Amino acid sequence: MANEGTPNTAPDPFDTPEAADDSTESFGSLLSEFEKTHADRSKTEAAQKEGVVVSISSDSVFLDIGFKVEGVLSRRAFENNAEGVTVGDRFPVSVKGRNEEGYYELSRLKIAQPTDWSSLEEAYAQKEAVVGTVTGIVKGGLTVDVGIRAFMPASRSGTRDVAELEKLVGQEITCRIVKLDAAEEDVVVDRRVILEEQAHQLEQKRYSEVSEGDIVSGQVRSLTSYGAFIDFGGVDGLLHVSDIAWSRVNNPEKALSVGQQLQVKILKVDADSRRISLGLKQLQPEPWDSASDRYQLGQRVSGSVKRLADFGAFIEIEPGIEGLIHVSEMSWVNKVRKPSDLLKLDDTVEAVILSINSAERRLSLGLKQALGDPWTVVPQKFPAGSIIEGPVARLTKFGAFVQLAEGIEGLVHISEISAEKRINHPQDALKAGQSVKAQVLAIDMEKRQIKLSMKQLIPTDLDEYLEEHAVGDVVSGRLIEQIGDNAIVELGEGIRANCAVRARSEATPASSQSEAKLDLSALSSMLNARWKGETKASTTQDEPLHVGQMRNFKIVMIDSNTKQIDLELMT
Numbered sequence: 001m002a003n004e005g006t007p008n009t010a011p012d013p014f015d016t017p018e019a020a021d022d023s024t025e026s027f028g029s030l031l032s033e034f035e036k037t038h039a040d041r042s043k044t045e046a047a048q049k050e051g052v053v054v055s056i057s058s059d060s061v062f063l064d065i066g067f068k069v070e071g072v073l074s075r076r077a078f079e080n081n082a083e084g085v086t087v088g089d090r091f092p093v094s095v096k097g098r099n100e101e102g103y104y105e106l107s108r109l110k111i112a113q114p115t116d117w118s119s120l121e122e123a124y125a126q127k128e129a130v131v132g133t134v135t136g137i138v139k140g141g142l143t144v145d146v147g148i149r150a151f152m153p154a155s156r157s158g159t160r161d162v163a164e165l166e167k168l169v170g171q172e173i174t175c176r177i178v179k180l181d182a183a184e185e186d187v188v189v190d191r192r193v194i195l196e197e198q199a200h201q202l203e204q205k206r207y208s209e210v211s212e213g214d215i216v217s218g219q220v221r222s223l224t225s226y227g228a229f230i231d232f233g234g235v236d237g238l239l240h241v242s243d244i245a246w247s248r249v250n251n252p253e254k255a256l257s258v259g260q261q262l263q264v265k266i267l268k269v270d271a272d273s274r275r276i277s278l279g280l281k282q283l284q285p286e287p288w289d290s291a292s293d294r295y296q297l298g299q300r301v302s303g304s305v306k307r308l309a310d311f312g313a314f315i316e317i318e319p320g321i322e323g324l325i326h327v328s329e330m331s332w333v334n335k336v337r338k339p340s341d342l343l344k345l346d347d348t349v350e351a352v353i354l355s356i357n358s359a360e361r362r363l364s365l366g367l368k369q370a371l372g373d374p375w376t377v378v379p380q381k382f383p384a385g386s387i388i389e390g391p392v393a394r395l396t397k398f399g400a401f402v403q404l405a406e407g408i409e410g411l412v413h414i415s416e417i418s419a420e421k422r423i424n425h426p427q428d429a430l431k432a433g434q435s436v437k438a439q440v441l442a443i444d445m446e447k448r449q450i451k452l453s454m455k456q457l458i459p460t461d462l463d464e465y466l467e468e469h470a471v472g473d474v475v476s477g478r479l480i481e482q483i484g485d486n487a488i489v490e491l492g493e494g495i496r497a498n499c500a501v502r503a504r505s506e507a508t509p510a511s512s513q514s515e516a517k518l519d520l521s522a523l524s525s526m527l528n529a530r531w532k533g534e535t536k537a538s539t540t541q542d543e544p545l546h547v548g549q550m551r552n553f554k555i556v557m558i559d560s561n562t563k564q565i566d567l568e569l570m571t
Helices: 017-021 027-046 117-126 162-167 192-209 287-294 374-381 461-468 510-522 524-531
Strands: 048-056 060-064 071-074 090-098 104-107 129-138 141-145 149-153 172-181 186-190 215-224 227-232 235-240 261-270 275-279 300-309 312-318 321-326 348-357 362-366 387-396 399-405 408-413 435-444 449-453 474-483 486-492 495-500 550-559 564-569
Touching: 071 090, 117 172, 129 149, 172 192, 186 192, 192 235, 227 261, 235 261, 287 321, 300 321, 321 348, 374 408, 399 435, 408 435, 461 486, 461 495, 495 550
Parallel strands: 071 104, 149 186, 235 275, 321 362, 408 449, 495 564
Antiparallel strands: 048 060, 048 090, 060 071, 090 104, 129 141, 129 172, 141 149, 172 186, 215 227, 215 261, 227 235, 261 275, 300 312, 300 348, 312 321, 348 362, 387 399, 387 435, 399 408, 435 449, 474 486, 474 550, 486 495, 550 564
8 A cells, every 4th residue: 555645646637626636645645535435335336427528648538536636438439439528528437446557447227246145136126237247158158257157148149149248258348137936046148238338328329310411430231232331439321322423334343342431411301110321422512513514415425225225225425324325326327226226335435415415314325427428429419310329238128228428328229120021029139249230310318318319320322322313413203203393203112302383273084093093004114124224104294293104303401310301383
């Protein structure tokens, strides 16, 4: 025992009036005074007291409990490691004893310290927590000294394995008496129920302390396919997979790891169902809020294919912003039935912004627009009347599609394949991949259609006639039809021309018509000779014009492209 003049071995480190008065007292004198004045108050010490926080260190909280020496609690006894505790806060505590430094060890639970059977029975009846020391390991559990020898089953120790169980030996624990038989001196205690109650109390307190919008720190406790459970201050909250990041997260394990420390935002607190919803992405700016500042109509963007649907492909152009390329915007020419025929997941593509709606978080993209519209040069590159050559891209029952250039096809209708014979199906004359020549008949830019003809390139009697004659030539022909001032003249087999004539002033006599019919049937051989210039028209120029009559005409116009001939009647 130290002398009275010996300085206190555990002086109060805090500058308080009480600590100043006791600065010269020795630890021995304090202990003797305590034992003398409190020997008959063992139960009173164990009773709950109100402690007032007087100071806080890096690992402990010191409280004034009305004694000359303060009590001490570990910071771990408070939520968030006592981050919210301040000097002057009041807490109900129980005195467990003195530590090596002379401070009173405190507990935030109501703890009894039984010294005899009557106090054990009272603690058992009141279901109070008691303090005991683990003395050893026995079959099925541990022995605990709670004033007498007690048994604690391993399943009620609050540990998970044998290694943790062994660490309890020699430690002071808080437990509850769950069985008491004085006659048999059989006492069974339970530590797990105390730990669960403490956790429940802490959880209840946390639920009352947190509110929507709070930002808290926590640790990833476990991961599931639908999100992560975050432990913050003894309470679990769910961070749903959709709230991890603004970009799409399909697997939480690729974005988070167990044990990872996070700051999260409380999105919703449901005290009745004891559920807390958390958000991580909400601590970052929403990408769509400023999307209109970064993206405009017609802008070319690059992104990665994240999802494929029957109607199109979703492209992520930045984390949190996805655009849709509709199936109709994937190709200018080929009809894409399924996006997967053209794209696959994680492909990087370039597209053009077709529309943007920040309010509805919608972005429409075009893939074919980024490739350039090949049809813009069609009228200049393939004008009507021009001759093209290309492979047969595909055959249908109504014709053959010929590739003119990349992304441009023209149709040769079945009726335009051959002039020599009737074709029932294009495959009777053509096959895919075959190179053919055709003439452009017409272009429809609105419908993106080009009409082609192969038979127009096959020489005919008319082609030969046009090659052999010129404007100003005098030719013989037979009038085969007259409508008003216009007459159709046959210059040869299959060769017809237009001739502007004055209307007949008088009707053709019936006898003349009869003679004309006879002439038509009798002069067929002679006409061939006259068309070739072997004979002259026998009909006089002054004879009234009538159907079947042979006359001389002058060529006044030849159009090789339209294959049209205009005549003038020789008088």
